[in-house]
Amino acid sequence: MSSLQLHGIVKRYGAQAVVDGLDLSIAAGEFVSLLGPSGCGKTTLLRIIAGLATCDAGRVLVGDTDVTHMAAHQRNIGVVFQSYALFPHLTVGENIAFGLKARGTPKADIAPAVAQALKSVQLSALADRPISALSGGQQQRVAVARAIATRPRLILLDEPLSALDRKLRETMQIELRQMLRDAGMTAIFVTHDQEEALVMSDRIAVMNRGGIEQFDVPERIYARPRTPFALNFVGLSSQWAGQVTGQADGVLTVQTACGPILAPSDQGPHKNMPAGAQVLVGVRPERMTASSDLRAAAAANINRLTLPVSEIVYRGSNRLVYFTAPQAGGGTLMAELPAHGGAAPATGDLLSLSWPVEDTLVFATTPGAAA
Numbered sequence: 001m002s003s004l005q006l007h008g009i010v011k012r013y014g015a016q017a018v019v020d021g022l023d024l025s026i027a028a029g030e031f032v033s034l035l036g037p038s039g040c041g042k043t044t045l046l047r048i049i050a051g052l053a054t055c056d057a058g059r060v061l062v063g064d065t066d067v068t069h070m071a072a073h074q075r076n077i078g079v080v081f082q083s084y085a086l087f088p089h090l091t092v093g094e095n096i097a098f099g100l101k102a103r104g105t106p107k108a109d110i111a112p113a114v115a116q117a118l119k120s121v122q123l124s125a126l127a128d129r130p131i132s133a134l135s136g137g138q139q140q141r142v143a144v145a146r147a148i149a150t151r152p153r154l155i156l157l158d159e160p161l162s163a164l165d166r167k168l169r170e171t172m173q174i175e176l177r178q179m180l181r182d183a184g185m186t187a188i189f190v191t192h193d194q195e196e197a198l199v200m201s202d203r204i205a206v207m208n209r210g211g212i213e214q215f216d217v218p219e220r221i222y223a224r225p226r227t228p229f230a231l232n233f234v235g236l237s238s239q240w241a242g243q244v245t246g247q248a249d250g251v252l253t254v255q256t257a258c259g260p261i262l263a264p265s266d267q268g269p270h271k272n273m274p275a276g277a278q279v280l281v282g283v284r285p286e287r288m289t290a291s292s293d294l295r296a297a298a299a300a301n302i303n304r305l306t307l308p309v310s311e312i313v314y315r316g317s318n319r320l321v322y323f324t325a326p327q328a329g330g331g332t333l334m335a336e337l338p339a340h341g342g343a344a345p346a347t348g349d350l351l352s353l354s355w356p357v358e359d360t361l362v363f364a365t366t367p368g369a370a371a
């Protein structure tokens with residue numbers, strides 16, 4: 001396994017830079033997800049790393065080797081595509097052997113390498129089956145086995161689970177991560193599914209428009225997004241606009257259409273914002289609680305708003321309760337409440353919504369920008 005470093009990668013198609021001066025540093029053995037919306041440059045970046053596309057500027061280092069100008073087959077990087085790209089008329093074993101032969105592996109070494117790869121994806125029993133007689137999940141594992149059989153320095157996976165149904169996909173997420181850990185692989189995994197990235201990754205690179213907005217462990221990506229884009233792209237959140245009115249003792253006061261909000265002033269990307277700064281306030285729905293007791297005592301370190309319920313969405317394990325902000329354009333407010341126990345709120349109910357000050361996220365916005 002090897003580390004990977006990308007320095008100032010630029011890729012242009014015509015006038016458009018689809019990868020725009022991107023830096024990324026991945027440790028040996030790490031499982032990193034590239035998470036971002038369609039068209040943000042994920043596949044392009046993988047192709048540049050693999051040597052299947054050239055970059056217009058920047059450098060790619062695998063371990064200590066600068067591979068920027070090396071041909072794809074010399075880089076020793078394994079790739080698993082969304083379509084798996086298996087040969088349907090060959091057996092499972094023949095598919096894996098194909099990659100080894102193509103790399104000039106000595107004949108005597110091929111059978112043991114195939115057997116080892118099949119063992120690591122728990123498909124030894126199916127070595128002689130044709131690909132066409134496998135389920136989607138099994139084919140996915142063959143594709144991984146083929147990629148790891150050559151003992152690559154790095155494995156790149158481009159949405160390898162997107163063809164599977166949800167249940168199988170969730171099983172494969174855990175299995176795939178385990179298989180790659182067992183094989184000691186450094187892996188880069190492309191997905192536009194935020195849950196998948198949270199479940200699988202050591203670290204997540206949130207991509208937007210050819211750049212990386214945030215690169216961090218899943219817990220911080222979710223709980224401490226650095227930009228409104230990262231807040232929006234990963235998980236649900238309440239979001240509404242406000243203006244900073246003051247700051248004291250590490251606490252920021254933000255005036256909003258829903259009422260005054262307190263937030264930590266020493267956290268996040270926009271520390272020490274001056275009075276007058278336009279901001280977006282964000283809160284994760286499970287950090288909020290809602291009560292029909294409107295006379296709850298004020299408490300330090302707790303934000304509290306009283307708002308009418310606009311909509312209730314039942315989600316099995318919980319209920320998502322939406323609130324109406326007092327002004328048009330006032331943003332979206334929602335709380336995740338337990339689905340069982342206690343009376344369910346009804347549309348129009350006035351509830352007291354509260355959450356810890358420390359769970360309030362604040363992002364600077366340009367003056368006049370809508371939430």
Ligand SMILES: Nc1ncnc2c1ncn2[C@@H]1O[C@H](COP(=O)(O)OP(=O)(O)OP(=O)(O)O)[C@@H](O)[C@H]1O
Binds near residue numbers: 018036038043192
């Ligand atoms: N060969 C090409 N010629 C011109 N434009 C291209 C080419 N390949 C990709 N692009 C453009 O580059 C941008 C990034 O494409 P890319 O395939 O990397 O996106 P992606 O993040 O993988 O998206 P998706 O999630 O849909 O797979 C897109 O706007 C795409 O249209």
Ligand SMILES: [Mg+2]
Binds near residue numbers: 042043044
């Ligand atoms: Mg893609």
